[in-house]
Amino acid sequence: MPKIESVDHLTEYRRQIRAQRDPKQQQVLVCSGPGCLPLGSTEVAQAFQEEMQAKGLQGKVILKSTGCHGLCAHGVRVLLRPQEIAYEKVTPEDVPEVVETSLIGGKVVERLVYQDPVSGQTAVHKSEVPFYQGQKPLVLRKLDEIDPESLDDYLVVGGYRTMRKVLFKMSPEEVIDAVERSGLRGRGGAGFLTGRKWRLCRQVPGEMKFVICNGDEGDPGAFMDRAVMEGDPHAIIEGMIVGGYAIGAHQGYIYVRHEYPLAVKRLTQAVAQAREFGLLGNNILRSGFDFDIKISQGSGAFVCGEETALIASIEGNIGEPMPRPPYPAQKGLFGMPTVINNVETWANVPEIINMGAEWFAALGTEKSKGTKVFSLVGAVNHTGLVEVPMGTTLRQIIFELGGGIPGGREFKAVQTGGPSGGCIPKQFLDLPVDYDSLQEVGSIMGSGGMIVMDTTSCMVDVARYFISFLFEESCGKCTPCREGLRQLLNILNDITSGEGKEEHISLMEEICTTMASASLCGLGQSAANPVLTTLKYFRAEYEAHIRDKKCPALVCRPLLTYTIDPEACTACLACVRECPVGAISGPKKEAQRIDQDICIKCGRCHDVCQFEAIKVE
Amino acid sequence: MMDVERLETILTQYEGYPQDLIPILQDIQDQYHYLPKDELKVVAQRLNVPLTKVYSVATFYKMFSLVPKGRHELRVCLGTTCHLKGGQRLLESVSSHLGIEPGYTTADMQFSLETVGCLGSCAQAPVMMVDDKYYARMTIDKVTKVLKLYKE
Ligand SMILES: Cc1cc2nc3c(=O)[nH]c(=O)nc-3n(C[C@H](O)[C@H](O)[C@H](O)COP(=O)(O)O)c2cc1C
Ligand code: SF4
Ligand code: SF4
Numbered sequence: 021m022p023k024i025e026s027v028d029h030l031t032e033y034r035r036q037i038r039a040q041r042d043p044k045q046q047q048v049l050v051c052s053g054p055g056c057l058p059l060g061s062t063e064v065a066q067a068f069q070e071e072m073q074a075k076g077l078q079g080k081v082i083l084k085s086t087g088c089h090g091l092c093a094h095g096v097r098v099l100l101r102p103q104e105i106a107y108e109k110v111t112p113e114d115v116p117e118v119v120e121t122s123l124i125g126g127k128v129v130e131r132l133v134y135q136d137p138v139s140g141q142t143a144v145h146k147s148e149v150p151f152y153q154g155q156k157p158l159v160l161r162k163l164d165e166i167d168p169e170s171l172d173d174y175l176v177v178g179g180y181r182t183m184r185k186v187l188f189k190m191s192p193e194e195v196i197d198a199v200e201r202s203g204l205r206g207r208g209g210a211g212f213l214t215g216r217k218w219r220l221c222r223q224v225p226g227e228m229k230f231v232i233c234n235g236d237e238g239d240p241g242a243f244m245d246r247a248v249m250e251g252d253p254h255a256i257i258e259g260m261i262v263g264g265y266a267i268g269a270h271q272g273y274i275y276v277r278h279e280y281p282l283a284v285k286r287l288t289q290a291v292a293q294a295r296e297f298g299l300l301g302n303n304i305l306r307s308g309f310d311f312d313i314k315i316s317q318g319s320g321a322f323v324c325g326e327e328t329a330l331i332a333s334i335e336g337n338i339g340e341p342m343p344r345p346p347y348p349a350q351k352g353l354f355g356m357p358t359v360i361n362n363v364e365t366w367a368n369v370p371e372i373i374n375m376g377a378e379w380f381a382a383l384g385t386e387k388s389k390g391t392k393v394f395s396l397v398g399a400v401n402h403t404g405l406v407e408v409p410m411g412t413t414l415r416q417i418i419f420e421l422g423g424g425i426p427g428g429r430e431f432k433a434v435q436t437g438g439p440s441g442g443c444i445p446k447q448f449l450d451l452p453v454d455y456d457s458l459q460e461v462g463s464i465m466g467s468g469g470m471i472v473m474d475t476t477s478c479m480v481d482v483a484r485y486f487i488s489f490l491f492e493e494s495c496g497k498c499t500p501c502r503e504g505l506r507q508l509l510n511i512l513n514d515i516t517s518g519e520g521k522e523e524h525i526s527l528m529e530e531i532c533t534t535m536a537s538a539s540l541c542g543l544g545q546s547a548a549n550p551v552l553t554t555l556k557y558f559r560a561e562y563e564a565h566i567r568d569k570k571c572p573a574l575v576c577r578p579l580l581t582y583t584i585d586p587e588a589c590t591a592c593l594a595c596v597r598e599c600p601v602g603a604i605s606g607p608k609k610e611a612q613r614i615d616q617d618i619c620i621k622c623g624r625c626h627d628v629c630q631f632e633a634i635k636v637e
Numbered sequence: 638m639m640d641v642e643r644l645e646t647i648l649t650q651y652e653g654y655p656q657d658l659i660p661i662l663q664d665i666q667d668q669y670h671y672l673p674k675d676e677l678k679v680v681a682q683r684l685n686v687p688l689t690k691v692y693s694v695a696t697f698y699k700m701f702s703l704v705p706k707g708r709h710e711l712r713v714c715l716g717t718t719c720h721l722k723g724g725q726r727l728l729e730s731v732s733s734h735l736g737i738e739p740g741y742t743t744a745d746m747q748f749s750l751e752t753v754g755c756l757g758s759c760a761q762a763p764v765m766m767v768d769d770k771y772y773a774r775m776t777i778d779k780v781t782k783v784l785k786l787y788k789e
């Protein structure tokens with residue numbers, strides 16, 4: 021790769037690589053995102069490589085491994101461009117047929133295209149698959165198009181055009197104006213206006229300033245940021261250069277959690293490429309602006325996603341939050357004014373400047389502009405990543421894009437906002453998803469996790485789960501959070517094991533109120549949300565646990581009884597081998613029995629029985 | 638005995654500021670699979686930070702371990718989606734097959750078992766990882782098969 025010295029040089033280089041590429045050339049894009057990778061996308065890509073070589077197609081057909089294509093449930097996904105044929109559930113064994121039929125024969129392999137689970141109708145092209153209709157991809161737009169390890173790919177689709185425009189044609193004030201007018205709000209949790217944050221930071225005097233990208237993505241059940249960091253790392257870098265220029269920072273940090281090794285690798289590589297190419301470093305393209313980026317890795321602490329704890333962690337300290345104010349924009353990294361934004365916030369910036377603030381502000385609702393990426397997971401047919409305009413309803417997301425609930429079961433709740441969020445029940449399915457509406461029903465937008473639950477989920481167990489997660493992750497610095505979580509967890513453990521008392525409910529409500537008002541950081545302040553929303557919308561379930569010692573969803577194991585249906589049991593003995601306490605026995609080749617005195621209710625017999633012979637009550 | 642050279646290769650990549658502490662500990666953890674005592678003393682000296690601070694950092698963050706880890710690191714996801722799809726029972730099954738509780742290492746130093754908040758592959762829950770390989774849509778009857786791949 022050459023070192024680019026000037027704007028003209030960049031234009032010329034972009035022209036050159038564009039000229040070398042033929043938009044009609046056959047491309048095979050294998051999804052290697054967070055959903056397809058564990059399903060074997062590397063092996064699929066490898067199979068294409070070998071098969072294409074065997075058939076003499078190398079050089080004629082371009083093969084790329086890309087970021088997430090969205091519909092992870094049907095991975096491994098393979099997209100053929102320019103035809104836009106979308107293949108699903110591709111295994112290495114399918115590859116020879118795809119090469120033969122599609123790449124050589126120009127025909128469609130019908131058995132690998134999308135099929136509607138209800139109507140049986142098929143959709144060959146990406147645009148015909150219901151999952152993609154109704155989406156508005158801005159942040160995810162390039163993910164199924166570019167090779168994230170190729171800077172050239174990013175340049176071909178117009179990458180670093182915004183940076184150029186900003187460094188040469190706009191003043192920092194104009195950039196901040198544009199971001200402010202766009203109405204962009206932070207995508208990492210609180211939804212603070214990004215332009216206002218930048219302006220504040222620009223106005224504060226400081227001998228040095230910093231920008232930080234928050235890639236800690238600690239919310240369990242959320243993987244939007246991982247997908248963007250792995251699938252389009254240069255968009256984040258470009259956004260940060262723009263932000264750095266706007267506030268007057270010359271150094272940026274990207275903080276990535278170490279649980280995402282591929283994201284660390286891709287970002288490190290992208291930063292090195294940009295530096296080598298001359299898009300980071302001193303006097304970028306002779307604009308007079310210096311800017312560079314360092315990668316900082318998290319070490320496995322949820323609380324480090326909180327901005328002041330994250331800053332402490334980059335400084336080499338333990339990740340304990342600090343009271344705000346002062347806000348990081350006033351006094352942040354190494355005591356200097358610092359803008360910290362979420363991955364998706366940064367990735368929105370280039371397109372906002374490029375397309376214009378008004379274009380962005382025309383999307384979404386009055387107070388929530390643009391689009392939002394959600395990780396749609398749990399009890400929903402089409403698990404994956406969706407990006408929709410703000411204001412799209414929960415029903416549209418879960419039932420139209422998401423294809424509804426598997427197994428014909430009933431929708432029960434959707435959990436948004438991670439451990440600080442809440443569980444939203446059926447009566448709010450028509451709620452438009454934006455910052456304010458979610459807050460009105462007791463949840464939050466958060467970073468974009470959307471976990472769908474059906475009737476097999478117990479809402480008391482869900483509350484207990486989040487409290488136990490937060491109890492583990494609380495840094496312990498302040499008493500209301502530390503002790504409040506301990507007490508809540510004890511109570512919820514009691515309730516889910518049949519020891520609940522009537523007065524527990526009001527006691528929990530009291531603890532929640534104290535934690536919300538007296539905790540130091542967002543973790544403690546919002547920790548009550550999962551408890552409060554489940555108490556509010558699913559109180560009957562709490563009462564069933566407390567009064568009747570029953571778990572209606574059959575989840576809380578101490579309240580269940582496992583028995584074997586002698587009619588259904590085939591005496592395969594799988595459960596006998598799995599039972600950790602030897603509670604299952606019986607004569608050879610006859611139905612087995614569970615000794616209730618020995619059984620510890622671990623539920624594993626139920627999981628391994630292939631004949632549905634284990635009954636739960 | 639401390640391998641001076643091995644540690645030096647790590648230390649020379651840094652300038653020696655206090656803020657290098659965490660990245661250095663991460664490198665040591667990655668290479669040694671734990672943080673040996675003698676190495677920590679050298680790190681403290683070199684960065685000019687008190688040893689107590691090194692220990693407070695090393696114990697605060699979940700990725701660091703002060704005791705040696707096994708040859709293979711098993712991580713079972715207990716994130717929300719995995720929890721709803723039976724992650725806890727998966728963990729119990731793995732734990733009883735290995736004969737260790739989460740957080741511990743088998744006596745033969747082959748396996749360490751950990752839990753994790755979310756691995757970011759929630760679309761395929763429940764998920765577990767062995768070293769850097771993902772196992773998606775895990776079920777309890779697959780546990781024996783997966784573990785066998787790593788047993789000597
Ligand atoms: C306990 C806790 C955890 C958080 N975790 C994250 C996170 O993983 N990613 C993130 O972007 N923001 C997280 N935040 C929010 C950040 O503190 C901060 O508001 C955000 O990074 C600002 O960026 P934004 O304005 O672009 O959203 C967390 C906040 C709290 C209180
Ligand atoms: S609220 Fe909880 S996580 Fe936040 S500072 Fe206090 S103890 Fe730590
Ligand atoms: S696993 Fe099911 S079928 Fe097999 S012995 Fe147990 S109860 Fe019977």
Ligand code: SF4
Pocket residue numbers: 582598599600601602603604614618619620621622623624625626
């Ligand atoms: S629930 Fe667990 S302990 Fe009870 S019989 Fe089944 S496997 Fe054995």
Ligand code: FES
Pocket residue numbers: 051052053054055056057087088089090091092093095096097404405
């Ligand atoms: S990772 Fe392949 S579709 Fe999401």
Ligand code: FES
Pocket residue numbers: 240241242714715716717718719720754755756757758759760762763764
């Ligand atoms: S919840 Fe297990 S991978 Fe995200």
